[in-house]
Amino acid sequence: MEKHWLIKSEPDVFSIDDLAKSKTTHWDGVRNYQARNFIRDEMKIGDKVIFYHSNAEPPAAVGICEIVKEAYPDFSAFDPEDSHYDPKSKKDSPTWFMVDVKFVKKFSAPVSITEIKANKKLQKMNLVQRGNRLSVMPVTKNEFDEIVRMGN
DNA sequence: GCCAACGTTGGC
DNA sequence: GCCAACGTTGGC
Numbered sequence: 001m002e003k004h005w006l007i008k009s010e011p012d013v014f015s016i017d018d019l020a021k022s023k024t025t026h027w028d029g030v031r032n033y034q035a036r037n038f039i040r041d042e043m044k045i046g047d048k049v050i051f052y053h054s055n056a057e058p059p060a061a062v063g064i065c066e067i068v069k070e071a072y073p074d075f076s077a078f079d080p081e082d083s084h085y086d087p088k089s090k091k092d093s094p095t096w097f098m099v100d101v102k103f104v105k106k107f108s109a110p111v112s113i114t115e116i117k118a119n120k121k122l123q124k125m126n127l128v129q130r131g132n133r134l135s136v137m138p139v140t141k142n143e144f145d146e147i148v149r150m151g152n
Numbered sequence: 153g154c155c156a157a158c159g160t161t162g163g164c
Numbered sequence: 165g166c167c168a169a170c171g172t173t174g175g176c
Contacts, residue, residue, distance in 0.1 A: 008174090032159075055174055113175075131157040133173050 003047045004144040005038070006061070006127060007101075008054040008135045016051050016063040016106050024068060024102045028076045029084040031096060035136035040071045040097040042138070049101060050139065050147055052127070053110070060110035061147050069100035107151030121146045 007027065009015065019025055030036055047067040053060055073094035077086040089095035116122050126137040139147075 010174090034159095059175065133158060135173085 003042060003044065004049070004139045004141055005043065005047060005067075006050040006052055006125075006137050006139050007065075008052045010055045011053045012055070015053065016103075019051065019063075019065060019101070019103045020106055022103075024100055026069075026074075026098050026100050028074045028098045030074070030098065030135060031077075031084060031086065032133075032135065035134055036096060038136050038138065039099055043067050043070060043099050045070055048104070048144060050144065054135075058110070058112040058114065060112040061107065061116070061151060062110045063106040063151075064104040064148065065101040066104050067099050068102040071097040071099055074098040107148075109151055111147050111150045115150060116147070119146065119150070 014025070027039070030039060045067055049065045049067065050061050051063045051065050053062050073091070074084075074089075074096040076082045076084045077089035077094065077096045078091060079085055080087075084096075086095060113128070116125065117128050122128065122143055125139060125143055126132055126134060127139075
Protein backbone atom coordinates (compact mmCIF):
# COMPACT_ATOMS: atom_id res chain seq x y z
CA MET A 1 0.00 0.00 0.00
CA GLU A 2 1.36 3.30 -1.06
CA LYS A 3 2.16 5.64 1.80
CA HIS A 4 2.28 9.40 2.02
CA TRP A 5 4.89 11.53 3.75
CA LEU A 6 5.97 15.05 4.51
CA ILE A 7 9.60 16.10 4.56
CA LYS A 8 10.96 19.43 5.74
CA SER A 9 13.80 21.37 4.26
CA GLU A 10 15.09 24.84 4.91
CA PRO A 11 14.88 26.58 1.54
CA ASP A 12 18.12 28.44 2.23
CA VAL A 13 19.79 25.03 2.29
CA PHE A 14 17.73 23.10 -0.26
CA SER A 15 14.48 24.35 -1.75
CA ILE A 16 11.79 22.94 -4.03
CA ASP A 17 13.38 24.96 -6.84
CA ASP A 18 16.70 23.25 -6.19
CA LEU A 19 14.92 19.91 -6.44
CA ALA A 20 13.15 21.00 -9.63
CA LYS A 21 16.56 21.76 -11.12
CA SER A 22 18.35 18.62 -9.98
CA LYS A 23 15.30 16.35 -10.62
CA THR A 24 16.39 13.85 -7.98
CA THR A 25 18.39 14.10 -4.78
CA HIS A 26 19.51 11.90 -1.93
CA TRP A 27 17.73 12.97 1.24
CA ASP A 28 20.76 12.96 3.52
CA GLY A 29 21.42 14.50 6.89
CA VAL A 30 18.49 13.10 8.88
CA ARG A 31 19.82 12.60 12.42
CA ASN A 32 16.72 11.78 14.39
CA TYR A 33 15.91 8.17 15.23
CA GLN A 34 12.18 8.38 14.72
CA ALA A 35 12.66 9.98 11.31
CA ARG A 36 15.40 7.44 10.55
CA ASN A 37 13.01 4.59 11.25
CA PHE A 38 10.47 5.96 8.79
CA ILE A 39 13.17 6.28 6.16
CA ARG A 40 14.77 2.91 6.81
CA ASP A 41 11.68 0.80 7.41
CA GLU A 42 8.67 2.32 5.75
CA MET A 43 9.46 4.51 2.77
CA LYS A 44 8.88 2.58 -0.44
CA ILE A 45 9.45 3.33 -4.09
CA GLY A 46 6.45 5.21 -5.46
CA ASP A 47 5.41 6.75 -2.13
CA LYS A 48 4.33 10.37 -2.56
CA VAL A 49 5.91 13.08 -0.44
CA ILE A 50 4.95 16.64 0.38
CA PHE A 51 7.93 18.97 0.29
CA TYR A 52 7.75 21.52 3.10
CA HIS A 53 9.83 24.66 3.63
CA SER A 54 10.70 25.20 7.28
CA ASN A 55 12.38 28.31 8.66
CA ALA A 56 10.97 30.08 5.64
CA GLU A 57 8.81 33.11 4.98
CA PRO A 58 6.23 31.81 5.10
CA PRO A 59 6.74 28.24 6.31
CA ALA A 60 4.73 26.26 3.77
CA ALA A 61 4.10 23.07 1.84
CA VAL A 62 5.45 23.92 -1.59
CA GLY A 63 5.28 20.83 -3.78
CA ILE A 64 5.39 17.10 -4.29
CA CYS A 65 8.14 14.57 -4.78
CA GLU A 66 8.29 10.80 -4.91
CA ILE A 67 10.52 8.08 -3.48
CA VAL A 68 12.67 6.59 -6.23
CA LYS A 69 15.26 4.71 -4.18
CA GLU A 70 14.67 2.99 -0.86
CA ALA A 71 16.86 3.26 2.22
CA TYR A 72 20.62 2.98 1.92
CA PRO A 73 23.40 4.20 4.22
CA ASP A 74 23.70 7.98 4.55
CA PHE A 75 27.32 8.45 3.53
CA SER A 76 27.42 12.02 4.83
CA ALA A 77 27.64 10.48 8.31
CA PHE A 78 31.01 8.91 7.40
CA ASP A 79 32.69 12.11 6.28
CA PRO A 80 34.48 14.07 9.04
CA GLU A 81 34.38 17.13 6.79
CA ASP A 82 30.59 16.99 6.50
CA SER A 83 28.45 19.02 8.88
CA HIS A 84 26.31 15.91 9.41
CA TYR A 85 29.31 13.74 10.31
CA ASP A 86 28.53 11.21 13.03
CA PRO A 87 31.47 9.09 14.24
CA LYS A 88 29.20 6.49 15.80
CA SER A 89 27.78 5.51 12.40
CA LYS A 90 30.05 2.81 10.96
CA LYS A 91 30.21 1.70 7.37
CA ASP A 92 29.62 -1.92 8.34
CA SER A 93 26.68 -1.01 10.60
CA PRO A 94 25.34 2.40 9.62
CA THR A 95 23.23 4.37 12.07
CA TRP A 96 21.75 6.73 9.50
CA PHE A 97 19.96 6.11 6.23
CA MET A 98 18.61 8.09 3.34
CA VAL A 99 16.32 7.66 0.36
CA ASP A 100 16.36 9.29 -3.06
CA VAL A 101 13.46 11.51 -4.05
CA LYS A 102 12.40 12.74 -7.47
CA PHE A 103 10.75 16.07 -8.21
CA VAL A 104 7.10 15.71 -9.22
CA LYS A 105 5.63 19.19 -9.11
CA LYS A 106 5.75 22.55 -7.47
CA PHE A 107 2.44 23.89 -6.17
CA SER A 108 1.06 26.88 -8.07
CA ALA A 109 0.52 28.43 -4.64
CA PRO A 110 2.42 27.49 -1.47
CA VAL A 111 0.19 26.16 1.32
CA SER A 112 1.33 28.06 4.39
CA ILE A 113 1.35 26.69 7.90
CA THR A 114 -1.31 29.28 8.72
CA GLU A 115 -3.63 27.83 6.08
CA ILE A 116 -2.86 24.31 7.23
CA LYS A 117 -3.68 25.20 10.83
CA ALA A 118 -6.89 26.88 9.71
CA ASN A 119 -8.12 23.82 7.79
CA LYS A 120 -10.29 21.53 9.92
CA LYS A 121 -9.32 18.50 7.87
CA LEU A 122 -5.65 19.03 8.73
CA GLN A 123 -5.90 19.60 12.48
CA LYS A 124 -4.53 16.18 13.33
CA MET A 125 -1.41 16.46 11.21
CA ASN A 126 1.80 15.79 13.05
CA LEU A 127 3.11 18.98 11.47
CA VAL A 128 0.82 21.27 13.43
CA GLN A 129 1.00 19.43 16.73
CA ARG A 130 2.59 21.35 19.53
CA GLY A 131 6.34 21.07 19.73
CA ASN A 132 6.71 18.79 16.76
CA ARG A 133 10.19 18.78 15.31
CA LEU A 134 10.24 15.69 13.12
CA SER A 135 11.73 16.39 9.71
CA VAL A 136 10.17 13.27 8.19
CA MET A 137 6.64 12.29 9.09
CA PRO A 138 3.78 10.21 7.71
CA VAL A 139 0.59 11.90 6.53
CA THR A 140 -2.70 10.24 5.66
CA LYS A 141 -3.94 10.03 2.08
CA ASN A 142 -6.76 12.41 2.95
CA GLU A 143 -4.34 14.97 4.37
CA PHE A 144 -2.07 14.58 1.38
CA ASP A 145 -4.93 15.06 -1.08
CA GLU A 146 -6.25 18.07 0.82
CA ILE A 147 -2.90 19.85 0.78
CA VAL A 148 -2.48 19.11 -2.93
CA ARG A 149 -5.95 20.50 -3.54
CA MET A 150 -5.07 23.70 -1.64
CA GLY A 151 -1.81 24.10 -3.53
CA ASN A 152 -3.31 23.76 -6.98
C1' DG B 153 16.45 37.37 17.64
C1' DC B 154 13.57 34.98 21.04
C1' DC B 155 12.30 31.07 23.24
C1' DA B 156 9.36 26.78 23.99
C1' DA B 157 9.72 22.14 23.16
C1' DC B 158 12.19 18.32 22.63
C1' DG B 159 16.23 14.95 21.94
C1' DT B 160 20.77 13.76 23.42
C1' DT B 161 24.65 13.56 26.46
C1' DG B 162 27.18 12.49 30.39
C1' DG B 163 28.06 12.60 35.45
C1' DC B 164 26.70 10.20 39.22
C1' DG C 165 18.92 4.42 35.20
C1' DC C 166 18.09 9.20 36.64
C1' DC C 167 18.09 13.80 35.39
C1' DA C 168 20.37 18.40 34.72
C1' DA C 169 22.68 20.64 31.20
C1' DC C 170 23.10 21.48 26.68
C1' DG C 171 22.14 21.78 21.62
C1' DT C 172 18.78 22.01 17.97
C1' DT C 173 14.46 22.93 15.70
C1' DG C 174 11.41 26.03 13.88
C1' DG C 175 7.39 29.19 14.43
C1' DC C 176 6.77 33.68 15.65
